[in-house]
Amino acid sequence: MPMRNQVSDVEKIPQVFIEISLEEMHARVAEHIEDGWRFLQLCATTIESGIELVYTLGRGPEVENLVTNIANGDIVPSITDLAPAAFFFENETKELFGVNFKGIAIDFGGNFYKLSEPFPMNPDGFYVEIPADEPEPQVESEDELEPKPEAEPEAESADGGEADE
Amino acid sequence: MSERTVIPFGPQHPVLPEPIHLDLVMEDERVVQAIPQLGFIHRGLERLVKTRDYMHFVYVTERICGICSFGHSYGYSQTIERLMGIEVPMRAEYLRVIWFELSRIHSHLLWMGLAADSFGYENLFYQCWRLRERVLDIFEKTTGGRVILSACNVGGVNYDIDNSELAGISQIIQKLKRDAKPLIKALVKDRSIKDRLVGSGYLSQEDAVKLSIVGPFARASGVEEDIRMFGVGGYGELAEFKPQTSTQGDNYARVAVRCNELLQSCDIICEMIDKIPDGPICEKPKGNPPEAQGIGRVEQPRGEVVYYVKGNGTRFLERFRIRTPTSQNVAGMVQLLQGCELSEVPLNILTIDPCISCTER
Amino acid sequence: MVMIKYIAALAFIVLGPFIGAIVQGIDRKITARMQGRVGPPILQPIYDVKKLFAKEDATVNGVMDFYIILALFFAVFAGVIFFMGGNLLLAIFVLTLSTLFVIVAAYSARSPYSDLGAEREALQVMCYEPFMVLMPVAMFLVYGSFEVATTVDIAMPLIVYMPLIFISLIFILTIKLRKSPFDLSTSHHAHQELVKGMTTEMSGKTFAAFEIMEWYETVLFFGLIGMFFVSSAWWSWLVAIGAIIVCYLLEIIIDNNFARVKWQTTLKWSWAITLLLFVANIAILSFI
Numbered sequence: 147m148p149m150r151n152q153v154s155d156v157e158k159i160p161q162v163f164i165e166i167s168l169e170e171m172h173a174r175v176a177e178h179i180e181d182g183w184r185f186l187q188l189c190a191t192t193i194e195s196g197i198e199l200v201y202t203l204g205r206g207p208e209v210e211n212l213v214t215n216i217a218n219g220d221i222v223p224s225i226t227d228l229a230p231a232a233f234f235f236e237n238e239t240k241e242l243f244g245v246n247f248k249g250i251a252i253d254f255g256g257n258f259y260k261l262s263e264p265f266p267m268n269p270d271g272f273y274v275e276i277p278a279d280e281p282e283p284q285v286e287s288e289d290e291l292e293p294k295p296e297a298e299p300e301a302e303s304a305d306g307g308e309a310d311e
Numbered sequence: 312m313s314e315r316t317v318i319p320f321g322p323q324h325p326v327l328p329e330p331i332h333l334d335l336v337m338e339d340e341r342v343v344q345a346i347p348q349l350g351f352i353h354r355g356l357e358r359l360v361k362t363r364d365y366m367h368f369v370y371v372t373e374r375i376c377g378i379c380s381f382g383h384s385y386g387y388s389q390t391i392e393r394l395m396g397i398e399v400p401m402r403a404e405y406l407r408v409i410w411f412e413l414s415r416i417h418s419h420l421l422w423m424g425l426a427a428d429s430f431g432y433e434n435l436f437y438q439c440w441r442l443r444e445r446v447l448d449i450f451e452k453t454t455g456g457r458v459i460l461s462a463c464n465v466g467g468v469n470y471d472i473d474n475s476e477l478a479g480i481s482q483i484i485q486k487l488k489r490d491a492k493p494l495i496k497a498l499v500k501d502r503s504i505k506d507r508l509v510g511s512g513y514l515s516q517e518d519a520v521k522l523s524i525v526g527p528f529a530r531a532s533g534v535e536e537d538i539r540m541f542g543v544g545g546y547g548e549l550a551e552f553k554p555q556t557s558t559q560g561d562n563y564a565r566v567a568v569r570c571n572e573l574l575q576s577c578d579i580i581c582e583m584i585d586k587i588p589d590g591p592i593c594e595k596p597k598g599n600p601p602e603a604q605g606i607g608r609v610e611q612p613r614g615e616v617v618y619y620v621k622g623n624g625t626r627f628l629e630r631f632r633i634r635t636p637t638s639q640n641v642a643g644m645v646q647l648l649q650g651c652e653l654s655e656v657p658l659n660i661l662t663i664d665p666c667i668s669c670t671e672r
Numbered sequence: 673m674v675m676i677k678y679i680a681a682l683a684f685i686v687l688g689p690f691i692g693a694i695v696q697g698i699d700r701k702i703t704a705r706m707q708g709r710v711g712p713p714i715l716q717p718i719y720d721v722k723k724l725f726a727k728e729d730a731t732v733n734g735v736m737d738f739y740i741i742l743a744l745f746f747a748v749f750a751g752v753i754f755f756m757g758g759n760l761l762l763a764i765f766v767l768t769l770s771t772l773f774v775i776v777a778a779y780s781a782r783s784p785y786s787d788l789g790a791e792r793e794a795l796q797v798m799c800y801e802p803f804m805v806l807m808p809v810a811m812f813l814v815y816g817s818f819e820v821a822t823t824v825d826i827a828m829p830l831i832v833y834m835p836l837i838f839i840s841l842i843f844i845l846t847i848k849l850r851k852s853p854f855d856l857s858t859s860h861h862a863h864q865e866l867v868k869g870m871t872t873e874m875s876g877k878t879f880a881a882f883e884i885m886e887w888y889e890t891v892l893f894f895g896l897i898g899m900f901f902v903s904s905a906w907w908s909w910l911v912a913i914g915a916i917i918v919c920y921l922l923e924i925i926i927d928n929n930f931a932r933v934k935w936q937t938t939l940k941w942s943w944a945i946t947l948l949l950f951v952a953n954i955a956i957l958s959f960i
Contacts, residue, residue, distance in 0.1 A: 161393075163604055184523045187634035189619045202606060202617060202634075207541045209606050231523045231642040235634075252645075259350035259671070266355060318784040340788070431852050431932030437707040503853050503931045653788065654934050 163200075163211045171201070171214050172223045178203050183210065185229035190239045192268045197243055201225070218244065218270050226251035244271020315343065318653075322351045326429050326657040329667035333648070335656065342656060345648035347641060353671040357631060364626040365391060365600055369464055375633070376669040377458050378421060381414045382611040383633065383669070384463040389544060390607030390618040391465045394600055399544075402590040403467035408545035409480075409583050410454075410462055412576040416487070417446040418612035419573045422664050423498060426566060429657040430507045438494055445487055449480055467593030474587075481584045488577040495570040499563075508563040512647045512659045515560060524643045526614020526636045527572065528663050530556045531564035538610035548586065549579065562655075562662050569664075572612075599626050613637060613664045635669040677756045677821075684755045684891065685748060692887025693717040695894075699924055706928050717883070724880035732781050737878050739777035744885045746770035751892045757821025760808040767892065768804070770885070771797055774870065781873035789869030793857035795935050796847055799942040803844045806950045810837050813954065820899060829903040829911075836953040838900050842919055843945050845893055847938065851927035854938050894920075 166174055179185070183203040191198045196217035203210050216222060224247045226233045236247045237258040244265040256273070265271035316337050322330030330351040336344040359371050372383040385407055392399060424439035447457040453472050454460040462468050472480070498504060514524075519532040529536065537554035539546045546552065555571040557564040600622030607618040614636025621630040640663040647659045697714035704711025713719075731737055750766040753759065771793070778790035808818050814833045815822055823830060831838055847854040858869035874882055897919050898912035933941075 161604075161606055184520075186523075187617050187619065187632070189630070189632040189634075191621060191630040200604070200619065202619065204608075204617075206536075209608070211604070211606065213604075229523055230521070231639045234638045234641055254348075259353045261350075261353070267358060316784055316787075318788075340791075427931070431855065432930065434707050434928040435931075437709065441708050501931065503933050506933050506937055507931060652934070 161209060161211070163213055165213050165215075168214050168216055168220065168222065171199075171212065172225060172228075174212055175201060175203070175225050176228055178210070179228050181205070185225070185232055188232060188235040188239060190243045190245060190267075192243065192270075196220070197245055197268060197271075199239075199245070216245070218268070219246070219272060219274050221246045221248050221274065223247075224249040224251070242266060243268040244273060246274050314338070320656065324657075326425075327660065327665075328425055329665065331660070331665060331667050333656075333660075335648070335653075337653065340653045342648055342651050342653065345645055347645060349641075349667065349671055351671075352668050356672045357633075360628045360631045362627070365622075365628050366465055366596070368628070368631070370461065372633070373459050373461060373463075375672055376666055378418050379414070379611050379613065379616075379635075379666055379669055380459050381410050381463060382609060382616065384460075385411055386607055386609035386611075386616055386618045386633075387620075387631075388463050388465045389609065390605055390620045391596075391600060393607060394603060394605035394620055394622060395596060395598070397466055397594060397596050399467050400591045400594055401548075401588050402471075403592045403594075404545035405548070405583050405587040406468050406472060406592065407463060409472075409477075409580055409587075410450075410460065410468075412580045412583075413446055413449060413484075415576045415612045416484075416573055416580075417443050417450075418664075419569050419576075420446070420491075422569060422612075422661070423494070423566075423573075426658065426661055427498065427504075429661050430504065432504065435494065435497055442487060442490060442494065445483060449483060452476070453480075464593065466596045467591070469593070471592050477584045477587065481581050484577050484580050488574060491573060491577075495573075498566055499570065505563065507654075507658065508561070508566060510561055510563075511651065511655045512562040512565075512662055513560050514643060514647060516558075518646065519560075519643070522642045522646065523639055524614075525639050526611075526664070527555075527565055527568045528614065528636075528640050528643060530554060531568045532560040533558045536615075538608050538615050543608075545583065549582065552579075562658055565662050599624055600628060611636065613666055613669075614640065616669075633669070633672060635666065637663065637665050637667065637670040640665070641670075680755045680757075681752045684751050688748075688751060688891045689884050689887045690718075692884075692890045693721070695890055695920070696887065699920075702921075702924050703928060706924075717887075721880045721883050724875075724883070725877055727876040729876050731875070731878055732783065732873050736777045736780050736874070737881075739773045739780065740874070740878050740881045740885075743770045743773035743777065744881045744888075746773065747885045747888045747892070751888055751895070754820055754892060754895055757819060757824070759818050760811065760820050761805075761818050763820070763892075764804045764808065767889070768797065768801065774882070774885075778870040778873075783873050785868070785872040786870060789857045789872065792935060793870050795939065796854070796857055799854075799939050800844045800847050802943060803840055803946040803950075806946065807837060807841065810834055810950065810953065814957065823899050823902055824904065826903050829908055830900045833957060834900070834953055836949040836956075840946055840949040841896065841900070842922065844942065845897075845919075846923060846926060847942065848893060849890065849923060851923050853926075853930040853933045855927075855932055856935055856938060 183205045186202040186204045186209070189200045189202070193215070196215060199214050199216060199222070201212045203212070222245055224232070224236055226236065226249070230251055233250055233252045236250050237254050239245050240247055241256055241258045241261060242265065318335045318337055320333040320335050321327050322332045332348040332351070334346045334348070335342050356371060356375060360368055363371060369384050369387055372387045373380045375383050420439050420443040424436040427435035427439065450460060451457050453476070454462045454470050462470055514532050516533040519529045519534050524534070525536070533556060535554055535556050540552050540554055555568050555575060557568050600620070602622060602624045604619070604621045607620070609616050616636060617634040619630070619632040619634070620628060623629040644660060644663045644665070648656065651659055694714060696717045697712070700716065701711040701714055746766050747770040750763045750770060753763040753766065775790045775793050778786045778793065811830065812818055814830070815826065850858065858871045871879060871882060894916045897916050901912035901915045902908045
């Protein structure tokens with residue numbers, strides 16, 4: 147029966163999934179973005195030992211995925227300094243999975259979607275206190291927001307209370 | 312230092328197609344800062360992947376959004392087929408392209424109407440939506456649904472369109488192209504519209520690349536990228552495909568790019584209908600998705616959509632994620648809103664063609 | 673003679689709102705047909721106002737009702753002065769006073785949309801006030817009187833002497849009747865960036881009073897247009913009515929063919945057109 151008479155060049159390019167460790171992640175992403183790769187997406191999946199993060203980068207027809215496994219409670223450096231558009235994905239992942247990102251450019255503090263149950267995609271997730279080694283810029287911008295600051299402390303204390311270890 | 316007020320914009324506002332909340336910090340009529348807030352339509356559809364098997368999940372992906380409905384089922388099917396190594400019959404690929412381009416036409420006409428409405432030109436809004444009805448009638452005749460088509464499935468398509476009907480569709484699309492031209496002329500040449508559009512919402516090419524913006528939003532700033540030019544699926548059969556770009560980078564350029572894409576889609580549909588081969592329309596998949604990860608990309612009317620699929624050998628997928636263009640473009644929108652006037656705010660929001668229901672799933 | 677003046681005033685007060693409502697209904701019907709829709713029945717504005725009176729009182733700030741009632745009163749008063757043949761300059765100033773009360777009412781609602789709508793309405797007043805003052809001045813230069821009653825006795829209607837000023841009147845009426853491209857502060861379509869602008873916080877009886885005030889204003893503007901065409905001949909009244917119909921149809925066509933422009937553009941255009949046409953007209957007159 148007549149099938150497609152040619153497979154496109156894109157489909158001939160194998161899909162690349164590279165496993166790297168959490169410490170190298172930021173540096174590898176920086177390297178790629180220097181090279182002209184574009185940040186496409188960030189996806190988190192719950193696995194038994196914790197969470198698997200997949201960072202997808204694309205350049206023209208090629209797509210490369212950097213995969214890293216983390217445990218619940220690990221602190222992940224944010225890539226919003228390299229790709230500002232990532233703030234959306236990091237806030238979402240933080241709220242749905244409880245992944246602790248450090249240094250998100252626009253940080254909603256867990257109030258991005260305002261879910262009724264915490265971490266619906268990852269019941270074992272929890273927030274940890276992120277050590278501030280330099281003054282975090284997003285704190286000042288949040289103080290200018292009028293509606294937010296009242297909602298924030300309640301959410302943080304609720305999650306802090308939940309993380310009873 | 313003049314007094315600052317905070318204007319709450321949305322989530323219910325007559326000019327927004329979907330709910331998004333913006334706190335606009337204003338000084339008189341100038342926006343100093345815009346803080347977006349989402350989450351009004353988050354339905355948690357990605358968790359359903361654990362309880363619906365991968366063949367039935369197509370119906371869930373269709374219902375993520377009303378405007379981009381066919382596009383999501385197309386992208387999902389393509390990604391699963393690539394993961395499982397299924398080869399789709401050629402006639403099915405052609406039919407998918409035809410429905411997808413029709414989907415693009417109706418989405419752009421909808422957007423043109425909303426843009427006209429946002430600057431007060433209701434007459435143009437109604438005329439664009441009247442034209443769009445013809446496309447919805449074609450959808451209804453061929454698949455039974457006006458908005459949610461349920462036409463695409465893993466392995467092919469569900470419905471066939473016989474060749475006489477295809478010839479009729481080609482005629483309707485040619486007439487639509489002729490009738491759309493006066494509307495496009497009104498949008499592009501009218502003096503009062505130009506006064507609102509030209510120069511407002513400017514985004515340079517460097518910013519577009521840095522913020523990794525996709526879709527007509529990026530193409531209007533000179534970034535020449537369009538997934539259709541890589542020739543995946545039925546697009547490989549086109550004689551040639553050139554993405555529509557502009558170098559001006561303001562709202563006017565985005566309107567022009569979308570109008571050009573609309574006319575280009577009409578041509579693509581007529582070309583596909585001329586060349587469509589005969590054959591079966593579906594290749595039933597056998598077995599379950601393997602334990603592997605896969606990425607698929609599709610160019611929807613709003614931009615590039617990335618699908619990430621992870622299988623685990625059972626009928627249910629482990630993880631499925633859609634990265635919609637609006638989630639990338641939100642960063643661009645926030646940048647456009649800084650320093651703009653209040654009268655430009657609705658247009659700056661609509662110019663990225665926000666589809667918040669796709670974004671929040 | 674005096675009786676006719678009082679009958680005219682009484683007719684305006686009693687019949688004015690109905691004429692205004694039917695005109696608005698016809699406007700909506702024609703606009704709908706131009707857009708490919710069926711449109712509401714012609715008496716729809718009357719049904720709307722009837723419904724508004726039956727609504728629960730949900731005003732944000734009680735003083736707003738007071739201001740709107742004052743605005744309505746002064747609009748009627750302006751119309752009465754005009755139709756009694758009184759001083760045109762006084763009629764126009766009372767009309768402006770009525771608009772100012774609406775602006776203050778919108779400010780008193782303390783909502784961001786309402787505030788911005790009031791600001792824009794104040795800008796609109798600045799756009800058309802120069803014309804509204806220059807038009808009676810032109811009339812004085814031609815006939816030596818500010819009284820509207822003189823137009824009924826003259827041999828040649830005003831349009832013969834002030835055609836350019838009449839064109840300017842049509843332009844200004846686009847702003848006053850809240851039609852695109854100049855429907856900046858509030859309009860009948862709630863799709864603007866300001867939700868419904870100045871009238872966002874008005875509902876129920878307050879909004880009904882606003883709508884009725886708009887009807888009275890429409891009839892007053894028709895009077896202004898007609899004033900350019902009446903003379904001592906009896907058939908000039910028919911010409912005046914014909915001119916009113918043609919001008920209003922023109923306004924509807926303009927409304928349906930333009931997008932809304934920014935306030936900076938409105939200000940520039942209205943001042944430019946007002947001043948240029950006024951100076952041109954007066955210059956031509958001084959040569960004749």
